[in-house]
Amino acid sequence: MPLAASEQAPLVDGLFNMMITLATGLFILVQGALIIAAFRFRQRPGDDTDGPSIHGNIPLEILWTAIPAVMIMVVGVYSFEVYNTMGGLDIMGGHDHGSSHQAHKMRGAAIALESKPNSQTSGKIAQNADPAPDTAPTADLVVNVTGLQFAWVFNYPKSGVSASELHVPLGKKVQLLINASDVIHAFWVPQFRIKQDAIPGRESQMQFTASIPGEYPIICAELCGAYHGAMKTRVIVQSPEEFNTWVAEQLESEEEDEEVALNPQEKSATEFLAPYSQEMAVSADILAQLPHPEHSGHHH
Ligand SMILES: [Cu+2]
Structure with a gap:
């Protein structure tokens, strides 16, 4: 078994x-009886009876039915x-929160109603309209998957962070609200022993509490298309402090x-890209050759 x-x-x-253990015991019992019977009661030479x-x-029949x-x-x-x-x-992710339970039910009903004419898209819209679902009071962290x-x-509804890898704090109860936007997938973390279907238009949920820091694979466990085998990412279990730092960084x-999206209006391409030139492995000379914003602006 994995960790x-x-x-x-x-x-x-x-x-x-x-x-x-049960299956091994049964196997030995049944196969043992078979082997013993085959040897003990086999046909002897010259015995035609x-x-x-x-x-x-x-x-006997009662016994082998009862066991x-x-x-x-x-x-x-x-x-x-x-x-x-x-x-x-x-x-719905918790025993004692009647009101949010109700809200969840109603949201489900809204999706069901709206999904009649055009099941996939309107179901999605109904869900997108409420990107921060009720936080179950029993979970320390809710993540939309x-x-x-x-x-x-x-997507972390509380902080608004979105990521392609799942970060979770050690020892905290995490609730996943799992969804799919195209076909059925399945969220599987072997090291956590959890697996849950991700179904378009239907929210499934799952809880876990990570107990050992580290990085573990997240694998799609439902054949979902040509690149199903490549549908993998990681869950990163870190201390609550490290997790908070990560959220702040995100x-x-x-x-x-x-800022990147806003700034190009005010700076020329050369000025704007200068701080990134090293990251992009582009020299300042090449940057200087970029067309001036007046000439290029409209075409972008
Ligand atoms: Cu998949």
């Missing part, structure tokens, strides 16, 4: 180990318990991007 890097992972591993003809054995029934019930109850503990049944051919986009660079 268990979330608080939920040991639950899944416990279930997995129990099922493997038949074995006794037996029809029905009620106690699997009990095993299936145990596995069923245990896996249900794990699923529930991981928040799988808690569709969008799957699209062929990438993941992470906000800063987003501001810078805005």
Whole structure:
């Protein structure tokens, strides 16, 4: 098994180990009985007699019905318990927040109503109109996840940060609101033992609490097109302080991007690009040869 890097992972591993133990025990029991019977009751040389003809054995039939029934019930109850503990049944992401639960329901209804004439686009509009969904009070951090051919986009509604990699603080409960903009994808982090479908027009949710700092792969687990195999990114688990620093940096660079978009009006291309020349590996001489804004402005 890969590293268990979330608080939920040991639950899944416990279930997995129990099922493997049961299956191994059953395999040895059934195969053992088969091998013993094949050897012990095999035809001996010169013996042409038949074995006794037996029809029905009620106690035996009850036994081999009861044992699997009990095993299936145990596995069923245990896996249900794990699923529930991981928040799988808690569709709206929290037990005790009636009002936002209601809001979620209504939002769902609005999407359903609006999606009748043109299911995909209007469903999307209804959701885009409300980019900051109700924050479940039980989660420390809510992240909107969008799957699209062929990438993941992470949006932090509280800070407004958008990123192509998921950053999360260590030891904090993270709630993902998962969506898709084209076809069905699936959000999978093996080290967290979580996997959830991303479905266009329908928000699915999932919770986890990262327990070991590090970088883990995020993989699309639903065949979604030609480049499905390349639909990968990372989740970066960092200390809450590092996470806050990252959020601040993202906000800063987003501001810078805005400046980039605003400034060209006031500066010539040469002046404007000068600070970036090193980054772009372009020499000042080449920059100086750029056309003057008066001549080029309209064509851009
Ligand atoms: Cu995909």
